Amino acid sequence: MYDQKLKDLEEKYFEIENKVFDLQNKLKNKELTQPEFDTLKKNLNDELTDLRNKIQTLKEKNIKDQPNFKESLIEQLIELRNNFQVDYNLELKKATKGVVYISASPYDHFRFLIDFHKFPKKPVVQFSSEAKGVLAGKPEDISPTLKNWDKDSPGRFVDIFQEIESTLIDKIGLKVDQEVPISQKLAARRKSIVLAKELEEDGELQDAIWALENALKISEELKESDKVEKFKQKIEELKHKINNN
């Protein structure tokens, strides 16, 4: 169907092109009077404008005929959630933003905000403070999918975060099966606790829970039962706060 449409339009174009070259030859050979030339030139110009408008209309219609973007957005959000830990601000159908959590190693966790309320236009990706400490530059410098975003043919959100994850893993340079020294685990836990406090102060309770869960995991690994209990209690306290709000 599309091939035939394109063929018809191309034929129309070549028909006008032949007329233009014919006019050019006649002009060169002085076979025309000025009024004849003016009329022919105007007619050809009109024909080209008509064809241009027709194609432009088709193009716009074609964009409207594209797969339903709302549906496509929901598919993207599900795909993203299947690949990463994500919290959306509202239920899936109404969501406009999300926080994506990426763990570059068992002890290095990062958050990213994605705002997709203008989809299919380019989503806005923001690095959180801990991510900015590792990733230099803008999200567009790290993700080719984001850099080359085209609203008529949107890329996949999951690609953006896979590209970011891959850069993070390269930067952190830690193999998952590598034995991690205790000092590094303690440092990671301290980082998580500080972050959790900051997040709680900012009212970002869901993120504060996530940071505390990271600290909790490390404490479990270190078999520090008193700390495990302490973190569990704090997490419960925050969950309670969320439920009461």
Added chain:
Amino acid sequence: MDDTVDYELRTLRIRARRFIKDQQFHEAQELYRNALEIVKKRGDKRAIASFENIIFKIGLDKILVKIDRLKKILNDLTYNE
């Protein structure tokens, strides 16, 4: 989901979008045709429709570029006694 195929599709899409930005429509269309073949093998109807749309739209852009060029040639024609 086949990761290799997804990676290939993703790479094709990125390269094609780059070509479109540079107005290299023919090259972009070729890459999208390759992508179309991949999704046809997968039987993903939605992706097939989407890629067919994109290829069509690039085809329209190609004609628009030719029209603008021809309009310029036409406008440059002047009558000399």
